[in-house]
Amino acid sequence: xxxxxxxxxxxxxKFTAKIIQxxxxxxxxxxxxxxxxxxxxxGGQPFDTGLLNGIPVINVEKINGEIRHYTSVPLQALxxxxxxxxxxxxxxxxxxxxxxxxxxxxxxxxxxxxxKTVSFHLGRExxxxxxxxxxxxxxxxxxxxxxxxxxxxxxRPITTVWPEGDSWQQYPLRKPPTVNEAIxxxxxxxxxxxxxxxxxxxxxxEIGPLKVLSWERQKHQTxxxxxCGWRAVQALDEKHTITQxxxxxxxxxEHDLPEAVEQLLVKQKELEKTIEDQEQLLLTYEVKxxxxxxxxxxxxxxxxxxxxxxxxKTCQKLVTALTDTDPxxxxxxxxxxxxxxxxxxxxxxxxxxxxxxxxxxxxxxxxGKGGGKPERAQGGGEAVVTPEYVLKQLMTQxxxxxxxxx
Numbered sequence: 001x002x003x004x005x006x007x008x009x010x011x012x013x014k015f016t017a018k019i020i021q022x023x024x025x026x027x028x029x030x031x032x033x034x035x036x037x038x039x040x041x042x043g044g045q046p047f048d049t050g051l052l053n054g055i056p057v058i059n060v061e062k063i064n065g066e067i068r069h070y071t072s073v074p075l076q077a078l079x080x081x082x083x084x085x086x087x088x089x090x091x092x093x094x095x096x097x098x099x100x101x102x103x104x105x106x107x108x109x110x111x112x113x114x115x116k117t118v119s120f121h122l123g124r125e126x127x128x129x130x131x132x133x134x135x136x137x138x139x140x141x142x143x144x145x146x147x148x149x150x151x152x153x154x155x156r157p158i159t160t161v162w163p164e165g166d167s168w169q170q171y172p173l174r175k176p177p178t179v180n181e182a183i184x185x186x187x188x189x190x191x192x193x194x195x196x197x198x199x200x201x202x203x204x205x206e207i208g209p210l211k212v213l214s215w216e217r218q219k220h221q222t223x224x225x226x227x228c229g230w231r232a233v234q235a236l237d238e239k240h241t242i243t244q245x246x247x248x249x250x251x252x253x254e255h256d257l258p259e260a261v262e263q264l265l266v267k268q269k270e271l272e273k274t275i276e277d278q279e280q281l282l283l284t285y286e287v288k289x290x291x292x293x294x295x296x297x298x299x300x301x302x303x304x305x306x307x308x309x310x311x312x313k314t315c316q317k318l319v320t321a322l323t324d325t326d327p328x329x330x331x332x333x334x335x336x337x338x339x340x341x342x343x344x345x346x347x348x349x350x351x352x353x354x355x356x357x358x359x360x361x362x363x364x365x366x367x368g369k370g371g372g373k374p375e376r377a378q379g380g381g382e383a384v385v386t387p388e389y390v391l392k393q394l395m396t397q398x399x400x401x402x403x404x405x406x
Contacts, residue, residue: 001065002020002032002033002034002035002036002066002067003034003035003036004035004036004067005035005036005037006036006037006038006039006048006199007160007184010092010096010199010200010201010202011202012037012087013037013086013087013089013092014037014084014085014086014087015035015036015037015084015085016082016083016084016085017033017034017035017036017082017083017085018033018034018080018081018082018083019031019032019033019075019077019078019079019080019081019082019083020032020033020034020079021079022074022075022077022079023068024074025068027059027061027068027070028058028059028070028071029070029071029072029073029074029075030068030069030070030071031052031068031069031071031075031077031083032066032067032068032069033067033069033083033085036060036067036069036085037085037087038050038057038060038067038069038085038087039060039092039095039198039199040060040061040062040067040068041059041060041061041062042062042197042198043120043196043197043198044099044102044119044120044121044122044198045095045099045122045198045199046095046122046124047059047060047061048060048087048088048091048092048095049087049088049091050085050086050087050088051084051085051086052069052071052075052083052084052085053075053076053077053083053084055071055072055073055075055076056071056072057069057070057071057085058070058071058072092199093201093229094229094230094231095122095198095199096199096200096201096206097201097206097207097208097228097229097230097231098122098127098227098228098229098231099122099196099198099199099200100158100200100201100204100206100207100228101127101148101207101210101226101228101229102117102120102122102127102129102226103186103188103192103194103196103200104148104151104152104188104191104192104204104207104210105129105144105148105210105212105224105226106120106129106131106174106192107174107188107191107192108144108147108148108151109129109131109144109224110174112143112144112147113133113140113144115131115132115133115136115222116131116132116174117129117130117131118130118131118132118221125227125231126213126225126226126227126231127225127226127227127228128223128224128225128226129223129224129226130218130221130222130223130224131221131222131224132220132221133221133222134217134220134221134222135217135222136215136222136224141212141215141224144212145210145211145212148210149209149210151188151191151204152204152205152207152208152209152210153205154204154205155203155204155205156188156189156190156191156203156204157188157189157202157203157204158186158187158188158200158201158202158203158204159186159187159189160184160185160186160187160200161184161185161187162182162183162184162185163183163185168183168185168195171185171187171193172193173185173193173194173195174192174193174194175195176195177195178195179195183195184196184197186198186200188204206229207228207229208228208229208230208232208233209228209229209232209233209236210226210227210228210232211226211227211228211232211235211236212224212225212226213225213226213227213235243257246261250264279314283317283318283321284321286318287318287321287322287325290303290305290318290322291303291322291325291326291329294329297330297398298351299328300328300329300330300347300348300350300351301326301328301329301330302330302332302398303322303329303330303331303332303333304331304332304333304391304394304395305331305332305333305334305391306333306334306335306336306387306388306391307333307334307335307336307387308335308336308337308387309336309337310335310337311337312335312337312342312380315333315335315342315344316344316378318333319331319333319344319346319376320346322346323346323347323348323375323376324348326348327348327349327350328348328350328351329347329348330346330347330348330351330353330398331344331345331346331347332344332345332391332394332395332398333345334387334388334390334391334394335387336383336387338383339382339383340380340381340382340383341366341368341380341381341382341383341385341387341390342378342379342380343359343362343363343366343368343370343378343379343380343381343390343394344376344377344378345358345359345376345377345378345394346375346376346377347375347376349375353374353398353401354374354401355372355373355374355375355376355377356371356372356373356374356377357374357401358377358394358397358398358401359371359372359377359378359379359394359397361393361397362390362393362394362397363379363381365381365384365385365389365390365393366380366381366382366383366384366385366390367381367382367384368380368381368382369381
């Protein structure tokens with residue numbers, strides 16, 4: 001069995017060990033050691049990284065009771081030889097802060113509000129706990145943060161014990177251990193007694209600041225996202241930088257930013273409404289112009305258009321306005337936006353052509369897909385030919401359709 005040095009001292013950063021076995025599985029190259037300070041994934045806490053004889057350790061997992069240290073390349077050391085391990089301390093201490101912070105957060109939610117923690121996940125940027133309540137108020141979150149931070153400032157010791165047999169029952173554990181032997185208890189005296197295999201700092205003071213970032217309902221539970229220690233400092237720095245930039249951009253003090261943003265959004269909506277009204281007015285003029293330029297086709301008004309760099313939605317509005325304005329209108333339109341072509345064929349209520357059938361041959365020219373109803377159809381494809389060529393094919397197809405119907 002590998003001796004777990006991180007249980008003896010979570011602050012060990014360098015160690016020496018002998019190789020028990022080198023191997024390879026579906027996860028990569030690995031080495032097993034007679035002792036290790038590398039923590040394997042477990043209990044919601046990610047694995048440690050670092051170096052073994054200068055080779056990056058990229059994953060550590062406990063498989064069938066064995067701790068496998070996965071390296072980026074095979075470790076060039078024979079079984080039985082000694083190697084040097086170096087733990088990535090920044091990553092390890094970060095995990096220690098987040099995990100200990102979770103203990104306090106879970107303890108306060110449970111003891112003061114009856115919300116038990118169902119699961120815990122320590123992520124790369126933030127951590128989460130799922131608590132067994134469907135609702136959580138901002139007032140409750142602020143009170144929990146205040147109580148947690150008070151305990152952190154008290155610099156309480158965080159200790160571990162390995163009770164023998166059933167002696168763990170003398171401790172007020174939040175839930176019974178999931179194993180029957182080698183039970184490890186993490187204790188914050190008077191606050192939390194928990195069976196836990198993770199790494200933690202020696203005092204609550206080393207957790208640093210704790211901040212709840214958000215909370216949201218997840219089925220019948222609530223997921224609370226939080227950060228501790230250096231992560232909290234970094235989060236504050238990022239938000240402070242953003243706030244400063246917004247203050248400068250909006251020429252407002254920080255406490256006035258919400259109101260300034262609301263005013264900006266109101267103005268934006270007013271401008272959008274003005275633009276929409278102007279676009280509708282321009283569309284009305286354009287409809288008159290397009291219909292005036294229309295040609296006669298079998299007693300109907302044929303409008304043919306090729307457009308470039310114009311939003312498809314705007315073109316669709318134009319087609320709708322043309323056919324709504326004149327029930328005799330037939331509209332054939334091809335729009336090019338960069339390397340894409342969009343084809344629209346529509347008619348008013350008087351012509352009786354099947355526009356869905358009419359556009360299919362043209363769509364095949366551009367490797368396109370689309371369809372619609374007899375009165376209106378559209379589709380898009382690649383700009384492998386010019387819009388003018390596609391429009392010509394549409395007009396030819398319209399002529400053929402007229403001949404067939406005639």
